[in-house]
Amino acid sequence: MGARDYLVREKEILQRISDDRAPCLVSLVESWDDDQYIYHVMRLYPQTLRGRMSRQSEAPITDSQIKFHLAEIVIGLHWLHSHGIMHRDLKPDNILLTPDGFVEVGDFGLSRCAPPGVNAKYWTVENDFAGSPGYYAPEVVSGSGRYDSKSDIFSLGLIFLEMLTRRDAPYFRCTSVTQQLKNMRKRYSDDFFSSPDVVVSDDRARDLMLRVSRV
Numbered sequence: 001m002g003a004r005d006y007l008v009r010e011k012e013i014l015q016r017i018s019d020d021r022a023p024c025l026v027s028l029v030e031s032w033d034d035d036q037y038i039y040h041v042m043r044l045y046p047q048t049l050r051g052r053m054s055r056q057s058e059a060p061i062t063d064s065q066i067k068f069h070l071a072e073i074v075i076g077l078h079w080l081h082s083h084g085i086m087h088r089d090l091k092p093d094n095i096l097l098t099p100d101g102f103v104e105v106g107d108f109g110l111s112r113c114a115p116p117g118v119n120a121k122y123w124t125v126e127n128d129f130a131g132s133p134g135y136y137a138p139e140v141v142s143g144s145g146r147y148d149s150k151s152d153i154f155s156l157g158l159i160f161l162e163m164l165t166r167r168d169a170p171y172f173r174c175t176s177v178t179q180q181l182k183n184m185r186k187r188y189s190d191d192f193f194s195s196p197d198v199v200v201s202d203d204r205a206r207d208l209m210l211r212v213s214r215v
Helices: 003-020 049-053 063-082 150-164 177-189 203-212
Strands: 030-033 038-041 095-097 103-105
Touching (some): 049 095, 049 150, 063 103, 063 150, 150 203
């Protein structure tokens, strides 16, 4: 697929979100195209979740904010998955904060939609690698070439971990698929919380994080 094809697909998803007034998702204000370009108009967001997390020293994110933002992301993902859409590139950089402090999931350029007539709950993607280093789910990078919407849940777990530990960089910091696989094997062979930079004191938060990161 070319860049224009990705933009057309993203426009279709954004339009579905807008038409349904879907919660916690970036929507489309207007869109048009000419012979060279496709234009998307969306609301202005002052910062990303990544930007918010990088300001810990001046404005620490609270436990209440973490719970609220996690719930918002879950609501957005639930709408996408129930409508047969995999995000496939979920990360703090693609989660945007509104001026009022709410978060909305955006950037659907790599997203995929279930084919017509296919049950949205059970459809899978095959041989179509997508995502960002540090947030790939194991089944995406393991070489099997087949995965479903649970890959988004794994990415959500990593975002949750970053918020819990007040990190401003990916938990699996890497620049390639090979490097992430190596880091993942090491982390999962040890106690997930054995690293000194991973301190989660709340037992329920630890349990939830482990559940969504081991799908």
